[in-house]
Amino acid sequence: MSTVRIKASSDYDVIIERGILKDTGKLLRAAASPKKTAVITDDRVDELYGAVVEESLREAGFEVIKYVFKNGEASKNFDVLVEMLEFLAENQLTRSDMAVALGGGVTGDMAGFAAASYLRGIDFIQIPTTFLAAIDSSVGGKTGVDLKAGKNLAGAFWQPRLVICDPDTLGSLSEEYFGDGVAEGIKYGILASPSLFDKFMKKRAHTELEDIITECVSIKRDIVAEDELDNGKRQLLNLGHTFGHAIEKLSRFELTHGHAVAAGTAIASRIALELGICNRETTESIIECLKANGLPTGTDFSEADIARTALNDKKRRGDMITLILPEAIGSCRLYPVKTSELEAMLCGKLKEE
Numbered sequence: 001m002s003t004v005r006i007k008a009s010s011d012y013d014v015i016i017e018r019g020i021l022k023d024t025g026k027l028l029r030a031a032a033s034p035k036k037t038a039v040i041t042d043d044r045v046d047e048l049y050g051a052v053v054e055e056s057l058r059e060a061g062f063e064v065i066k067y068v069f070k071n072g073e074a075s076k077n078f079d080v081l082v083e084m085l086e087f088l089a090e091n092q093l094t095r096s097d098m099a100v101a102l103g104g105g106v107t108g109d110m111a112g113f114a115a116a117s118y119l120r121g122i123d124f125i126q127i128p129t130t131f132l133a134a135i136d137s138s139v140g141g142k143t144g145v146d147l148k149a150g151k152n153l154a155g156a157f158w159q160p161r162l163v164i165c166d167p168d169t170l171g172s173l174s175e176e177y178f179g180d181g182v183a184e185g186i187k188y189g190i191l192a193s194p195s196l197f198d199k200f201m202k203k204r205a206h207t208e209l210e211d212i213i214t215e216c217v218s219i220k221r222d223i224v225a226e227d228e229l230d231n232g233k234r235q236l237l238n239l240g241h242t243f244g245h246a247i248e249k250l251s252r253f254e255l256t257h258g259h260a261v262a263a264g265t266a267i268a269s270r271i272a273l274e275l276g277i278c279n280r281e282t283t284e285s286i287i288e289c290l291k292a293n294g295l296p297t298g299t300d301f302s303e304a305d306i307a308r309t310a311l312n313d314k315k316r317r318g319d320m321i322t323l324i325l326p327e328a329i330g331s332c333r334l335y336p337v338k339t340s341e342l343e344a345m346l347c348g349k350l351k352e353e
Helices: 020-031 043-059 080-089 107-119 131-137 168-170 177-191 194-201 209-226 233-238 242-250 257-275 280-290 305-312 339-346
Strands: 002-006 012-016 036-042 063-069 098-103 123-128 144-147 150-157 163-164 319-330 331-340
Touching: 002 209, 012 209, 020 043, 020 123, 020 144, 020 319, 036 043, 036 080, 036 107, 036 233, 043 098, 043 168, 043 233, 063 080, 080 098, 080 107, 098 107, 107 131, 107 144, 107 150, 123 131, 131 168, 131 177, 131 209, 131 257, 150 305, 163 242, 168 209, 177 194, 177 209, 177 233, 177 257, 177 280, 177 331, 177 339, 194 209, 194 242, 194 257, 194 280, 209 233, 242 305, 242 319, 257 319, 257 339, 280 319, 305 339, 319 339, 331 339
Parallel strands: 012 163, 036 063, 036 098, 098 123, 123 163
Antiparallel strands: 002 012, 144 150, 319 331
């Protein structure tokens, strides 16, 4: 078992161990007294793991209710969020009760936002069942929903009470969805750890899964502890996301989040090379690592379309937007640019090599 302690406005543990899903109730009871618990999950995850979690919670003395929604990014909207909130109200959850987010990033973001909003805040725990959620979205307290204008444009910072990560649940993922997590893991290597980056270069994600999850969570812990509300250093975690979110939206979410971020990361590395922020070896290594893991390194969308769509990026402030650009493997910097300059910066950086 690995346990990573997250220091934030409220501290909590991320527990990582194979086979602990069946111990959810015992782990939660150690952190909270038995109470009414709303399990929030999507229809696909519910079929795989819903019964195990429900049984474990009931055996530990929790009263369990469950809300199930249709899987996929299309459900990450206010209509579904309102349904979640109405469900919590209809079942008379109080401020002493809690929600359990069982699933991937969409579930965690939605359930977390519902928990932050309902009665102005109730406890919730995260049980990530995707690689991407395990190493990224389940940790750090960002919650939210998509708007028509773009991803995650409404939300709240609301830290979970506990994160329970069972790597065995990742065995049910397709290679495409596992690859989403690989893209985010490569991001962490570029940000802070050449040795982690090397593991992905050598395609060790499956064989060293627990160690990789622990290291990624530890890197995020350190960044969140320094900048919980995303006003400074935490923005580094958005490497590849400004362009990735734009690509994802332009594809109408047919391209999954991690794959779009991979393309965005490659684009950012080409921009960094042209600006002299990194050397050619760094850019080539990033692109080689993404390709080695079957991830895209470019897009067919135009510079104008991406620049226009990126105007809705959360890091935009007035007529400025902050890009995250690699300096070397293990180091990145924040690079503010004028939004009017973005299209020109993208020229010649979008195509796969």
